[in-house]
Amino acid sequence: MEVLVDALATRGDELPGVTGPVEAARAFAEGWSQARGVTASVTMEQGLYELTKVVLPAPAAPGALRVARAEDAELVASWMAGFGGDARLPAHESEALRKSAATRVASGGLFVWEHEGAPVSMATLQGATRHGIRVSFVYTPPELRGRGYASACVAAVSDRALASGKRFCTLYTDLSNPTSNSIYQRIGYRRIGGAVMVAFVK
Secondary structure, three states: OHHHHHHHHHHOOOOOEEEEEHHHHHHHHHHHHHHHOOEEEEEEEEEEEEEOOOOOOOOOOOOEEEEOOHHHHHHHHHHHHHHHHHOOOOHHHHHHHHHOHHHHHHHOOEEEEEEOOEEEEEEEEEOOOOOEEEEEEEEOOHHHOOOOHHHHHHHHHHHHHHHOOOOEEEEEEEOOOHHHHHHHHHOOOEEEEEEEEEEEEO
16 A cells, blocks of 8 residues: 555545545555545445345335336436435536446446336446446435335346356445345345445545
């Protein structure tokens, strides 16, 4: 970490923050704070979860999973911005997510749970490795929460990934949100580690 901090500081980089495994992120944050005279503050503590077998939600939420289509891009953009707000991301990161919607939809890795002809929740599959893949950007708009759509969406997306040959799926959660953490555990995710998001302020 000392070598990394020194290299970035010497280059004159300005960093908004750091995210990573708890010990590594905290070590970098401490070094960066001393090198650059900034204050480091934890903005989110995350849980890292892994799933190897899906436990289907019961009762099942109405609807079905489908790949997002081009006509969903505008809705997905607003949901990405909403996700950024819920995750307490800086405004520029939320805006970047919003702008990435069309590209994410075109990639084929973004899925929506559809009920009565309308998307009601979303999730993505990304960061594939040889044996695993990560579920990300799970989002249901506030007015549609509490109906089981996110559970159904994540379960179906995870099942799709395992059926494609992946041995496991992973995802990160905000540990301060007991609802999402319990939802994921009920469909088969088990916590295997953690991470931390740290912001730097001058």
